[in-house]
Amino acid sequence: MPELNKLEQIYEGKAKKVFRTENPDIYWIEYKDSATAFNGEKKAEIENKGVLNNRISALFFQYLAKQGVPSHFVELINDREMLVKSLQIIPVEVVARNIVAGSLAKRVGQPEGTPLAKPVLEFYYKDDALGDPMINEYHIAAMEWATPEQMDVIKAIALKVNEILKEFLAGLNIDLVDFKLEFGLHNGEVLLGDEISPDTCRFWDSRTREKLDKDRFRRDMGGLEEAYREILNRLEGKLKG
Amino acid sequence: MPELNKLEQIYEGKAKKVFRTENPDIYWIEYKDSATAFNGEKKAEIENKGVLNNRISALFFQYLAKQGVPSHFVELINDREMLVKSLQIIPVEVVARNIVAGSLAKRVGQPEGTPLAKPVLEFYYKDDALGDPMINEYHIAAMEWATPEQMDVIKAIALKVNEILKEFLAGLNIDLVDFKLEFGLHNGEVLLGDEISPDTCRFWDSRTREKLDKDRFRRDMGGLEEAYREILNRLEGKLKG
Ligand SMILES: Nc1ncnc2c1ncn2[C@@H]1O[C@H](COP(=O)(O)OP(=O)(O)O)[C@@H](O)[C@H]1O
Ligand SMILES: Nc1ncnc2c1ncn2[C@@H]1O[C@H](COP(=O)(O)OP(=O)(O)O)[C@@H](O)[C@H]1O
Ligand SMILES: [Mg+2]
Ligand SMILES: [Mg+2]
Known part of the structure; x- marks a missing residue:
């Protein structure tokens, strides 16, 4: 570079x-x-x-x-x-879920921690003024926020990222509960953008079920810096080891 | 019988x-x-x-x-x-929309009356205690509310009903803004159930844009019985004529 x-x-x-x-x-x-x-x-x-x-x-x-x-x-x-x-961000946040938590627990009336029989994808319209409302692929097509072809690529990447990270994190004794991805166009190509961090994922310690993510902040549990550092340490332990 | x-x-x-x-x-x-x-x-x-x-x-x-x-x-x-x-009701309400109104106007921040570039389907979990939350096909598959094959049938019927009724009602000077369908299983077959009425549809007079549906009740506009009777009269005029 x-x-x-x-x-x-x-x-x-x-x-x-x-x-x-x-x-x-x-x-x-x-x-x-x-x-x-x-x-x-x-x-x-x-x-x-x-x-x-x-x-x-x-x-x-x-x-x-x-x-x-x-x-x-x-x-x-x-x-x-x-x-x-550089991306032209597609205004659709994609959430992938493996275990019921957060808004999904409220939406479907199931307790946090319930494993999902299959991964669940959700789509939200990225618009702070509207409060990032939940949408579906029909809204996305009708409003032209992304083409159906782009959505097929986005869904395939989201499910692939989920499989890869779920397995990788399991090896670090971390449950990948759910996470949010953003996508954008770079010279016409759909690329994964934004960040993948404890701000945008739910990570639970597999053994203690301790939360190692932004829910500590949402729920006033304290220990946010320590939790994020624990995630970094486990990643570095594996990836630099 | x-x-x-x-x-x-x-x-x-x-x-x-x-x-x-x-x-x-x-x-x-x-x-x-x-x-x-x-x-x-x-x-x-x-x-x-x-x-x-x-x-x-x-x-x-x-x-x-x-x-x-x-x-x-x-x-x-x-x-x-x-x-x-007799149906075993599938607990998924299917909404089809042609024109922005009601909750969709709030969800996407567009004025009521905006035509949609393509029909939009939405899915809601039929559960009064949870307030009929919006869901998508991933939730339906993971919670096993319907199989993906049943959902393909349901979506196809919903879009077909929309095309048929939109055209038929246009001939009666009625805009089919949106409507809700329910489906159930009868001896293993997916069938359209419940009702199709001004309680479950939004009908606007094409010329005056007057509301001829339950929004008159939701919005305290009065004239509900007269509006429903107007719908019945127009239907009977065509179907018995
Ligand atoms: N590669 C990229 N090119 C352009 N914009 C990006 C890229 N990656 C992320 N962004 C955008 O950068 C913005 C800043 O990120 P963030 O502070 O997380 O914003 P927000 O408050 O919208 O969550 C977001 O709108 C995000 O979509
Ligand atoms: N053919 C059918 N067989 C069994 N149940 C049906 C059939 N058609 C409609 N239902 C159900 O009958 C119930 C009564 O209708 P309604 O008063 O509209 O109920 P709700 O208060 O749930 O909207 C609904 O739960 C509906 O799903
Ligand atoms: Mg962000
Ligand atoms: Mg009903």
């Missing part, structure tokens, strides 16, 4: 900032320490969260690339920043 | 009562005058509503049968009652 510089900021989200570089194909992402939940209603600064999520996301994207799942990830710049391929 | 009698009631819902007959394949449905909205929070008795919905549903089911869409409908008994095939 030839020397690139962090140029003007093009977007500041709740967890990251996105900057242009000299290369229109490459964006520069900076992970913030801000934690938010319930569509931004609850907020706090958590020391080192940005560093931990940047490094955890990089490890997941690198592992997925080795297993044949390409993403926007290009390279780590430093502890808090990474270079990624 | 040999002489059948109304035996014990097996279910009383918000709008209808279901009774057994001597024939286990045949149920006896009585339409009530009760109107309810917002998951039963709002209630009233509307004179003749049961009569109008019974007769309107019968006409729709008969017209659909002629177009090759079978349903549970067997025959009218009298003004308020019909015989139907």
Whole structure:
């Protein structure tokens, strides 16, 4: 990668900032320490969260690339920043679930922790003003948020990521309960974008069922930094070992 | 149909009562005058509503049968009652939409009346205690509410009913905005069940855009009986003419 510089900021989200570089194909992402939940209603600064999520996301994207799942990830710049391929984000958040938790527990009236007979995908319209409402593929087609062909690619990638990460994390004694993915278009191709971190996944310790993810923040349980660090340590133990 | 009698009631819902007959394949449905909205929070008795919905549903089911869409409908008994095939109801309500209205307007932030580029199907888990939450085909498969093969049949019937009724109603100067269907199993076969009436559809006069459906009750507009009678009159004008 030839020397690139962090140029003007093009977007500041709740967890990251996105900057242009000299290369229109490459964006520069900076992970913030801000934690938010319930569509931004609850907020706090958590020391080192940005560093931990940047490094955890990089490890997941690198592992997925080795297993044949390409993403926007290009390279780590430093502890808090990474270079990624520039995406035109598709405004559909894709949630994959293996175990009932969070909003699904309320929706279907089943206790948290119930295993699902098959993986469940859910789609949400990425729109903070509307509160990220749940949608389905008919809405996506009618509103032209993505084509049916793009949705077929997105669903296949989401289910593949789920299988790969579920198995990999099981080896680290982590249950992959659920996670959220975002996708975007890069030169017409659908690519996995955004982040894969304890902010966007539910991770439970397989033996103790301890929560190692953002639910600690949503539910005022404390120990968020320690939990995220535990995830990073287990990933590094395996991937650098 | 040999002489059948109304035996014990097996279910009383918000709008209808279901009774057994001597024939286990045949149920006896009585339409009530009760109107309810917002998951039963709002209630009233509307004179003749049961009569109008019974007769309107019968006409729709008969017209659909002629177009090759079978349903549970067997025959009218009298003004308020019909015989139907006994179904094991699949707990998934299927909504088909052609024009943005009601919950979809709120969900996607588009004004009521916006035409949809393609028909939209939505699925709701039929569970009053949970408030009929929106679900998708992954939930249905994982919870085993219906098999993927049954869902393929259900989606095909819902889209076909939509095309048939949209065109038929356009000839009566009625816009078919959206409607809800229920399906059930009769000897292993997926059949259209429940009712098709102004309680379960949104009908707008094509010229005046006047609402001719239950939204008049939901929104305290008055004139519910007159609107339902207008629908019945237009249907009878065409189907008996
Ligand atoms: N490769 C990429 N190219 C362009 N935008 C991206 C890329 N990856 C992620 N984004 C977007 O960057 C924004 C910032 O992330 P984040 O702070 O998580 O935002 P949000 O508050 O919307 O969750 C998000 O809108 C996300 O979709
Ligand atoms: N052919 C049928 N066989 C068995 N049950 C049916 C049939 N058609 C409709 N039902 C069910 O009859 C019940 C009564 O209808 P309704 O009063 O509309 O109930 P609800 O309050 O659940 O909307 C509903 O649960 C509906 O699913
Ligand atoms: Mg985000
Ligand atoms: Mg009903």
